[in-house]
Amino acid sequence: DAGITQSPRHKVTETGTxxxxxxxxxxxxxxxxxxxxxxxxxxxxIHYSYGVKDTDKGEVSDGYSVSRSKTEDFLLTxxxxxxxxxxxxxxxxxxxxxxxxxxxxxxxxxxTVL
Amino acid sequence: DAKTxxxxxxxxxxxxxxxxxxxxxxxxxxxxxxxxxxxxxxxPEYVIHGLTSNVNNRMASLAxxxxxxxxxxxxxxxxxxxxxxxxxxxxxxxxxxxxxxxxxTVKP
Numbered sequence: 246d247a248g249i250t251q252s253p254r255h256k257v258t259e260t261g262t263x264x265x266x267x268x269x270x271x272x273x274x275x276x277x278x279x280x281x282x283x284x285x286x287x288x289x290x291i292h293y294s295y296g297v298k299d300t301d302k303g304e305v306s307d308g309y310s311v312s313r314s315k316t317e318d319f320l321l322t323x324x325x326x327x328x329x330x331x332x333x334x335x336x337x338x339x340x341x342x343x344x345x346x347x348x349x350x351x352x353x354x355x356x357t358v359l
Numbered sequence: 360d361a362k363t364x365x366x367x368x369x370x371x372x373x374x375x376x377x378x379x380x381x382x383x384x385x386x387x388x389x390x391x392x393x394x395x396x397x398x399x400x401x402x403p404e405y406v407i408h409g410l411t412s413n414v415n416n417r418m419a420s421l422a423x424x425x426x427x428x429x430x431x432x433x434x435x436x437x438x439x440x441x442x443x444x445x446x447x448x449x450x451x452x453x454x455x456x457x458x459x460x461x462x463x464t465v466k467p
Contacts, residue, residue: 276453286459287448287458287459287460288446288455289457290454290456293453295453301453303454304456335403337402342452342453343450343452343454344391344450344451344452344453348395348405348455349405350402350403351402
């Protein structure tokens with residue numbers, strides 16, 4: 246299995262509070278991604294990174310920010326959590342650009358915003 | 360916006376072939392087609408991907424229509440361990456757009 250961990254694995258928070266999710270990899274892969282998964286929508290890309298300090302928006306980036314200060318860590322921040330951000334969040338990594346390569350997914354973080 | 364559609368669910372008998380369809384109504388010439396599957400309480404797992412030609416690997420085969428508006432994931436002999444939700448997607452650079460998934464049930 247690819248070395249990807251996500252923390253925390255479960256979190257319950259209240260509307261309006263800031264939340265940071267962490268993705269950590271030990272594969273030294275260049276590309277990292279954050280997805281959210283909701284019933285009926287499959288997975289939707291939030292943000293991705295193509296290198297340290299290099300990030301770009303995905304399909305559903307509003308309300309989320311990301312940071313990557315080291316190759317191995319990619320952080321997803323909800324500045325002020327809303328109930329619509331209740332979801333399961335998956336991190337993924339790939340060695341080369343996503344279209345040409347398989348992505349390896351982490352175990353997910355279940356976030357509940359009350 | 361990219362749009363991929365899949366049937367909600369399919370059933371198969373164990374040791375029989377399974378053909379999982381996907382429609383890629385808005386696919387562009389440079390979009391790759393990827394398939395992933397997901398077991399309960401796990402992250403998605405890569406299955407196969409391709410651009411224009413049919414592809415085979417140890418897990419499955421991918422058949423891509425000539426106009427690329429549809430693809431079919433083929434599991435040659437379904438096993439009980441193949442029961443999962445299967446997602447097709449189209450990928451442009453790093454932008455991967457998934458379908459809603461097909462839940463495959465495999466009956467013994």
